[in-house]
Amino acid sequence: MNKTVWIVLIILGLLAPFIVYPIFMMKLLCFALFACAFNLLLGYTGLLSFGHAAFFGGASYITGHLVKVSGLTPELGVLGGTLFAALLGYVVGSLAIRRQGIYFAMVTLALAQIVYFVALKAPFTGGEDGLQGIPRGNLFGLIDLNQTFTVGTSPLPLNLYYFVFIMFCLGFWMIHRAINSPFGQVLKAIRENEPRAVSLGYNVDRFKLMAFVISAALSGMAGSLKSLVFQLASLTDVSWHSSGEVVLMTLLGGVGTVLGPLAGAFTVVTLQSELSSVGSWITVIIGVTFVVCVLLFRRGFVGELGRLLKKSL
Amino acid sequence: MSDHILETNDLTKDFKGFTAVSAVNLKIERGHIHALIGPNGAGKTTVFNLLTKFLTPTKGTIHFNGTDITGEKPADIALRGVIRSFQISAVFPNLTPRENVRLALQRKLGVSYHFWKSDKILQQLDGQAMELLESVGLAEYADQITGELAYGRKRALEIATTLALDPELMLLDEPTQGMGVEDVDKITALVKKVSANRTILMVEHNLKVVATLADRITVLQRGAILTEGPYAEVSQNPQVLEAYMGSAHD
Structure with missing residues (x-):
């Protein structure tokens, strides 16, 4: 994609905390990273996982625990959460890739429900309350992530924001690199025609598993960051609603496009926050939006835009 | 030393009591x-699927170059140099023909698992890919979307992709199926x-x-070999004529 588009997006990201409420912006970035990681699997490998909340939410618990109880610095907490998600992804992936289509989705869902149950019952997760008051700590022991800078009238947590933003860019870049690598080419081949990929001599199970682990790890990174931003790891993030939400975000924005999950995550999170005053009707509104979007733009916002511009976005 | 590249021994496949392939002894000369x-339903495609291990035989063995490959996985068989095509065209429709062929070529670079590398390193294969596309008359379509190509061209692309692996043995499943006369x-x-230089x-x-x-023809009927020989011989065989045209040849 065009270099200028990237530069504009990075500048927007750098300026965002001065324009939008920073915590909200960080939430957007966390969910956008989550959706992008999910899209690597759905959009580029053709695997629909319905258990990605296990990686997102599971990692947030691990990070919360490492930072709050073990007293590690936040970057190590995020690293720990990410590694945990990768490991969990390896286990779930190894079992799930033995099946295809809807059965694959069901296996991931079932295993994610086990993770949910552990989060509910295990002693270190805080059960219904979750892990609260997770300290943000000092990055590398040096930079205080709680520090705010007053610009105009409002204090802005710029240290935290830029940490999250850099991690987001890193994760996004990794996904982008994986998609546009020799490995990504084989993934696309598997998505397009799996038997043919086999007959060309590719061990498709290994490729699928690797894609699954990368996707799980980066979903975990998103969850870890979220637990630092909100200082909370809760059951919401590990429940199947979150797994469904990330599917929704990816489809809305455009599956198999680079910017689609970003647009989808921004849309869903913004709707949720803007409409939070209307109460439980919010699910109806988001549901209707989803149905209308799917009927009108089958490729998602970005997918349709890409088709109009005849470019892959 | 036999000069048979592929040999099957009593190759049999049962589908829950229905014998699709029954005791087939094939010898393919190098x-x-x-x-x-x-005829339709004689088990030809099933034999193909057995040879490439897309199906597991119920009984019997398969030898390639004298090695027993009966227990191997499809990808391993491909690595040995047995590459198949499919009855319906097997291309990657949303990629370009160039990318299709490159996918076959990139395996030997040994970078297929390298998710941290840019796909720019695949450009070194472009020359070879273009040569292959040229050889099947697709050079001018190299950068179009494969899914939008005419059917005959997709089949040609499939052959180019198969050739890219430089297979010792090519298995072509109905290469001219569904084509107009010119394409055939x-x-x-x-x-x-x-x-x-290949089989x-x-x-x-x-x-x-x-x-x-x-050079040689094997006629299958109801999963078993009816006869085998060169075309001139096989085409005169009364059983073959009956299998193909009923008993109308009286």
Whole structure:
């Protein structure tokens, strides 16, 4: 994609905390990273996982625990959460890739429900309350992530924001690199025609598993960051609603496009926050939006835009 | 030393009591174009699937170059140099023909698991990919979307992709199926051209194509071998005529 588009997006990201409420912006970035990681699997490998909340939410618990109880610095907490998600992804992936289509989705869902149950019952997760008051700590022991800078009238947590933003860019870049690598080419081949990929001599199970682990790890990174931003790891993030939400975000924005999950995550999170005053009707509104979007733009916002511009976005 | 590149022994496949392939003994001579023909449902495609391990045989063995490959996985068989095509065109429709061929070429670079590298390193394969596309007459379509190509061109692309792996044994599943007359002639010529220095086993319905190409023919009927031999011989066999045309040949 065009270099200028990237530069504009990075500048927007750098300026965002001065324009939008920073915590909200960080939430957007966390969910956008989550959706992008999910899209690597759905959009580029053709695997629909319905258990990605296990990686997102599971990692947030691990990070919360490492930072709050073990007293590690936040970057190590995020690293720990990410590694945990990768490991969990390896286990779930190894079992799930033995099946295809809807059965694959069901296996991931079932295993994610086990993770949910552990989060509910295990002693270190805080059960219904979750892990609260997770300290943000000092990055590398040096930079205080709680520090705010007053610009105009409002204090802005710029240290935290830029940490999250850099991690987001890193994760996004990794996904982008994986998609546009020799490995990504084989993934696309598997998505397009799996038997043919086999007959060309590719061990498709290994490729699928690797894609699954990368996707799980980066979903975990998103969850870890979220637990630092909100200082909370809760059951919401590990429940199947979150797994469904990330599917929704990816489809809305455009599956198999680079910017689609970003647009989808921004849309869903913004709707949720803007409409939070209307109460439980919010699910109806988001549901209707989803149905209308799917009927009108089958490729998602970005997918349709890409088709109009005849470019892959 | 036998000069048989592929040999099957009592190859059998049961689907829950229905015997799709029954005790098939195939011997494919190196360098031949060997055709597998037979009426619909005779088990030709099943034999293909067994040979490439897309299906597991119920009984029997498969030897390739004298090695028993009966227990291997499809990807391993491909690595040995047995590459198949499919009955319906097997291309990657949303990629370009260049990318299709490169996917076959990139395996030997050994970077297919390298998710941290840019796909720019695949550009070193472009020359080779273009050569292959040229050889099947697709050079000018190299950067279009494959899904939008005409059917005959997709089949040609499939052959180019298969050739990219430089297979010792090519298995072609009905390469001319669903094609217009012109395309059939083109593909026939193409198969002839690529058969130099390699062995081809093909399933084919079009007897004219078989007559032109095949050195040897095996006729299958209801999962078993009816007869085998060169075209001139097989085409005169009364059983074959009956299998193909009923008893109308009286």
